[in-house]
Amino acid sequence: MLHAQDSSLLKMLNDSMTVHTKPFYVTGTFKAMHIVNMQTIEAPAAGSLTFVIQHRFGQLNSGIYNFFGLDNATLRLGLDYGITDRLAVGVGRSSYQKTYDGYLKYKLLRQTDGSEKMPLSVSILGTFNYYTLQYPAAEKPDLTNSDRISYTAQLLIARKFNRNLSFQFTPTFLHYNLVPTDADKNNVFALCAGGRMKITKRMSINVEYNYLLPNQVVSTPVHNSFSLGWDIETGGHVFQLVFTNSQSVLETQYITQTTGSWGNGGIYFGFNISRNFNITKKAKSSVKS
Amino acid sequence: MKKPIALAALVILCISSAYSQLYMTRAGFIGFYSKTALEDIIAENNQVYAVIDLGKKNMAFSALMKGFIFQKELMQEHFNENYIESDKYPKTTFTGSYTGDVPPDGNGVYQIKVKGNLTLHNVTKEIEEPATLEMKNGKLLGKSEFKLKPEDFNIKIPSVVRDKIAPEISVVINIDCNTVK
Numbered sequence: 001m002l003h004a005q006d007s008s009l010l011k012m013l014n015d016s017m018t019v020h021t022k023p024f025y026v027t028g029t030f031k032a033m034h035i036v037n038m039q040t041i042e043a044p045a046a047g048s049l050t051f052v053i054q055h056r057f058g059q060l061n062s063g064i065y066n067f068f069g070l071d072n073a074t075l076r077l078g079l080d081y082g083i084t085d086r087l088a089v090g091v092g093r094s095s096y097q098k099t100y101d102g103y104l105k106y107k108l109l110r111q112t113d114g115s116e117k118m119p120l121s122v123s124i125l126g127t128f129n130y131y132t133l134q135y136p137a138a139e140k141p142d143l144t145n146s147d148r149i150s151y152t153a154q155l156l157i158a159r160k161f162n163r164n165l166s167f168q169f170t171p172t173f174l175h176y177n178l179v180p181t182d183a184d185k186n187n188v189f190a191l192c193a194g195g196r197m198k199i200t201k202r203m204s205i206n207v208e209y210n211y212l213l214p215n216q217v218v219s220t221p222v223h224n225s226f227s228l229g230w231d232i233e234t235g236g237h238v239f240q241l242v243f244t245n246s247q248s249v250l251e252t253q254y255i256t257q258t259t260g261s262w263g264n265g266g267i268y269f270g271f272n273i274s275r276n277f278n279i280t281k282k283a284k285s286s287v288k289s
Numbered sequence: 290m291k292k293p294i295a296l297a298a299l300v301i302l303c304i305s306s307a308y309s310q311l312y313m314t315r316a317g318f319i320g321f322y323s324k325t326a327l328e329d330i331i332a333e334n335n336q337v338y339a340v341i342d343l344g345k346k347n348m349a350f351s352a353l354m355k356g357f358i359f360q361k362e363l364m365q366e367h368f369n370e371n372y373i374e375s376d377k378y379p380k381t382t383f384t385g386s387y388t389g390d391v392p393p394d395g396n397g398v399y400q401i402k403v404k405g406n407l408t409l410h411n412v413t414k415e416i417e418e419p420a421t422l423e424m425k426n427g428k429l430l431g432k433s434e435f436k437l438k439p440e441d442f443n444i445k446i447p448s449v450v451r452d453k454i455a456p457e458i459s460v461v462i463n464i465d466c467n468t469v470k
Contacts, residue, residue: 007384009348009384010349010382010384012340012349013313013338013349013350013382014351014380016315017338017351017353020315024353024355027365027366028369045363048362201370201371202447234450235367235450235453236363278360
């Protein structure tokens, strides 16, 4: 009889909980801020700083003399910071065309669990890119500072389907102040998508595909950027081992300037590493009861 | 003829069985803490549901694992995703009884011993711990502090981070209950 009493008290609590509890935001849709090259809806928490290294070696089809691309390297170093729980800012520098980049990312909608009140997480991302690579004066005499600028605007739409599977769809708009020829468009549209499938608690396989709409980049033959990644998470680090046909990691570069092709081995092996730090007093201090 | 016997039986029944005196809260506090040379863990839940029956000397607790707020959000994410697997096992519950007398009128602090079943991460373990109940101006306050081992609840900690988590986790419970009509 005592057990009947126990479970009736518990039932009373659980019934009350069902009525009164508000849904919680879904966390861990992705383990890192990039699927491979594409930015995800994830962002550092308020007061939290993430340091990221994105490294790409050379092409695998460059033969044994070049040690299948390992002799070559393209690197981006970046810092991502959470201003609030919804707004994040980031800066970075890539060795590819010696480009500086900055971005703002804002969480418009956040997926909640339990009830279907919010089935998706939606964020907006805006980036600014400025490449500083110098050309000999004879080659490009009229290149101005403003010519070196390009922008990205992306809508990141993601859903965590279950503990293992998440998917993101990313319609993308790119603007280039200067394009190679008149036939190329300054305003470019692309449809990007990616997902992750967890294979163990701390490891996942990622896939990313960036579809460049036709007749926009005309003067050079380019391919759609397609990438595969393997995530390993330990404590405050996420390691991502990647295979991609894009040498660069910035949207304005990998979406429209991918010359490598999976078909003929124009694949780059590389990795992303991110490390999380809590830097503000708020992020470090203990929770008040 | 039958009526007085039935009436007498009813009266005897009423006298012999205790009747419920319920006190409940939806904003109880449970915190758990770990201190090691490498890292401190502080996690606090202020949305704990608890009910204590002073008449029948029973109690029950229920709390959502997602309600535990950590000072580091990444730690909270790892706690939910990897350790406690709150998507599979969203709640922790306790049902049990206590020994010791707590009169419902007046003010006073009383030491009790609580014994019952704690369910965490889909593992149920019997625990027995001392606690304090206090009657204060018609409200029932409860406090307890004890330690739990993660391994007892099948919580797997990878060897890479084992030294960042204390072998025994300190748990603090603090509830402030009102009578339930």
